[in-house]
Amino acid sequence: MxxxxxxxxxxxxxxxxxxxxxxxxxxxxxPSTEKPKMSLALAESTLALLDRIGVQLDVGEDLTEILVNEQGLPGSMLLRASECGYPRFGRVICSLALEAALTEHTSDRxxxxxxxxxxxxxxxxxxxxxxxxxxxxxxxxxxxxxxxxxxxxxxLGLTAQRRPFDRSAIMGRIQVDTPQAGRAYERFIGTGPLAILPIESSTYGFVWSLDPAYAERL
Ligand SMILES: Cc1cc2nc3c(=O)[nH]c(=O)nc-3n(C[C@H](O)[C@H](O)[C@H](O)COP(=O)(O)OP(=O)(O)OC[C@H]3O[C@@H](n4cnc5c(N)ncnc54)[C@H](O)[C@@H]3O)c2cc1C
Known part of the structure; x- marks a missing residue:
């Protein structure tokens, strides 16, 4: 076809x-030749699908733990993939590396x-x-x-249901002094959730979801 x-x-x-x-x-x-560079956490099911079509990702970092906590409240919760019966929750990869891995398998650009x-x-x-x-x-x-x-x-006459979330996201990268291999952080701070994902060794990517007006001020 x-x-x-x-x-x-x-x-x-x-x-x-x-x-x-x-x-x-x-x-x-x-038409867009410059794609956004962001950290993507790919679920295990997505990795299995990629594997089925012959795409193996040898970049990025396996996600084995997620530490969840809320600003101002005591305590935190550490989710471990091993305790849920999985070797990992998924893999964190830079969106550009995923694109490169996929285009490697296609015939033309x-x-x-x-x-x-x-x-x-x-x-x-x-x-x-x-x-x-x-x-x-x-x-x-x-x-x-x-x-x-x-x-x-x-x-095409198809209707889509859209639900505004009224949220903006700030994304970036940070370097840390004491990286915890395979651990992601989900922190609920007053302005909205902040996800911090391990990319490789001491480099982490973050996605901070917050009110659009506040994001604009920042
Ligand atoms: C802040 C943020 C964090 C995210 N984190 C994750 C994550 O950790 N893990 C995860 O799995 N997902 C994550 N996502 C979601 C993920 O980015 C999307 O699900 C994914 O990009 C959807 O892929 P897509 O190919 O459907 O659409 P898109 O990535 O939006 O790509 C659509 C493409 O179509 C092109 N296009 C549009 N109109 C036309 C046209 N008329 N002709 C030709 N081309 C056209 C556009 O230029 C674009 O490149 C995140 C999203 C955001 C915003």
Whole structure:
């Protein structure tokens, strides 16, 4: 089959890798050439899926413990994967390293073009995809992996349910003097949850979820 994948994020790349392995001819489009660099905690089930399609991640760090606590309250909770019967909860990896591992398995690079319109299959015609360059393609199948924000879903007459969280996230990296191998931290501070994820040796990534106005001030 000739397949078009719209979007070159993790979902689009995973879909393409799996489809190419099944022998399908895939073209993939994404206009954004600079992807955000962030720490991703991949669950064990995601790692198993990647393994099934031949993607082994030899970068990042296994997540074996999570220390949870709340600012101002005594005590904390330490979750250990071994006590839950697992060798690890998952693996923390830089999003760019995940992208590199996935693109290593694909035949061609993602074409840096935006898709401006998609039409669904009709009784007479294959689906159609129109690129911002004006090129029209009539593949057998279209996979929409645009992160749900491009408006293409709505243009197909599909409705999406959106729930505003009214939260912003600040992300970054920190270096620590005394790293605890494999341990992540989930700390509930007054402004919102702060997750700290081990990336490698003394480097940690953090995601701090907070009120948008406060994030703007910071
Ligand atoms: C702060 C933060 C922390 C997170 N932490 C984690 C985590 O620890 N673990 C985890 O598993 N997930 C995490 N996530 C969620 C994760 O980032 C998303 O689930 C994931 O990126 C979704 O992948 P996707 O491919 O569906 O969409 P996206 O990553 O949004 O990619 C969609 C792509 O489609 C492209 N696109 C859009 N419109 C078009 C168009 N018209 N034509 C062509 N291309 C188009 C965009 O340029 C984009 O590159 C986090 C998210 C945030 C914001």
């Amino acid at each position: 000739q397949i078009i994948v719209i979007g070159g994020g993790p979902i689009g790349l995973i879909a393409r890798t799996a489809l190419e392995q099944e022998g399908h001819e895939v073209r993939q489009f994404d 993602v074409e840096p073009l935006s898709v401006s319109q998609v039409r669904a299959r009709s009784a007479q015609h294959n689906p159609s995809v129109e690129l911002a360059s004006g090129e029209m393609i009539h593949p057998d199948l279209v996979i929409l992996a645009d992160g749900g924000r491009s408006g293409l879903t709505e243009s």
